[in-house]
Amino acid sequence: MPIIVNLDIILAKRKIKSKDLAETIGITTANLSILKSGKAKAVRFSTLEAICKALDCQPADILEYVED
Amino acid sequence: MKKLAYILSKIFFYCFSTVCLFIMVFSILSYFAYKFDMQIPFVEVLESHSKVNVPLLELRINVPFSYSIIIMWSAMLYYTIYFYALKNFFKVFIKKNMFETKSLKRLRFFLKLNLIPIIYIIIFTVSFLLRGDTFSPQDDYFIVFAHLVVAFLIYLYLDILKKGKHVQEENDLTI
Numbered sequence: 001m002p003i004i005v006n007l008d009i010i011l012a013k014r015k016i017k018s019k020d021l022a023e024t025i026g027i028t029t030a031n032l033s034i035l036k037s038g039k040a041k042a043v044r045f046s047t048l049e050a051i052c053k054a055l056d057c058q059p060a061d062i063l064e065y066v067e068d
Numbered sequence: 069m070k071k072l073a074y075i076l077s078k079i080f081f082y083c084f085s086t087v088c089l090f091i092m093v094f095s096i097l098s099y100f101a102y103k104f105d106m107q108i109p110f111v112e113v114l115e116s117h118s119k120v121n122v123p124l125l126e127l128r129i130n131v132p133f134s135y136s137i138i139i140m141w142s143a144m145l146y147y148t149i150y151f152y153a154l155k156n157f158f159k160v161f162i163k164k165n166m167f168e169t170k171s172l173k174r175l176r177f178f179l180k181l182n183l184i185p186i187i188y189i190i191i192f193t194v195s196f197l198l199r200g201d202t203f204s205p206q207d208d209y210f211i212v213f214a215h216l217v218v219a220f221l222i223y224l225y226l227d228i229l230k231k232g233k234h235v236q237e238e239n240d241l242t243i
Contacts, residue, residue: 031243041241 025050182219
């Protein structure tokens with residue numbers, strides 16, 4: 001898929017664990033793992049909003065479009 | 069209503085399979101009774117065939133002492149499997165999550181089972197035509213037609229289930 005999820009990079013920069021982020025935004029670690037691995041088919045605006053709020057970033061920092 | 073259909077199909081399957089098993093066992097025993105002149109309960113040995121009396125249901129099944137018994141056994145076995153698949157077909161609709169691979173497999177199996185009578189009727193018709201015998205297959209054709217109608221409905225259900233499964237997968241992968 002040409003949409004890359006850079007959540008791992010942001011998490012590393014902020015020195016936040018996946019488990020902690022999952023707890024903060026209220027999703028399961030399994031779902032966060034799906035999102036990080038790029039297997040997710042869609043992201044809800046509410047989830048994106050919660051991630052941006054928790055990591056103090058913009059949606060563009062998390063999602064990136066790369067030509068195939 | 070769906071649960072009632074499932075329970076009824078389950079009861080019907082167990083009753084039907086019990087009766088079939090009873091007939092199969094006693095048709096084998098009737099052959100021994102015929103060959104060795106034995107007395108076996110529920111079995112009435114006649115000249116070229118025997119009669120198996122099914123208790124409670126008051127059924128009197130003719131059991132021939134020839135290879136045609138294989139056709140009878142195959143039909144009984146087919147309908148036992150058929151009613152088992154029917155039970156599983158109704159089970160799909162009472163499950164909390166019906167859009168599963170297992171449900172699709174169950175429906176596919178039931179669809180294939182409904183197509184088997186076509187093979188039977190083709191072989192049956194061809195064999196009669198080759199031998200030049202006269203036959204009146206109206207009843208058999210009606211049964212095959214009924215199976216085809218069921219197969220068509222199952223095919224439509226299968227298509228709905230496939231689309232449902234796709235939507236379910238997309239929903240599950242929406243974070």
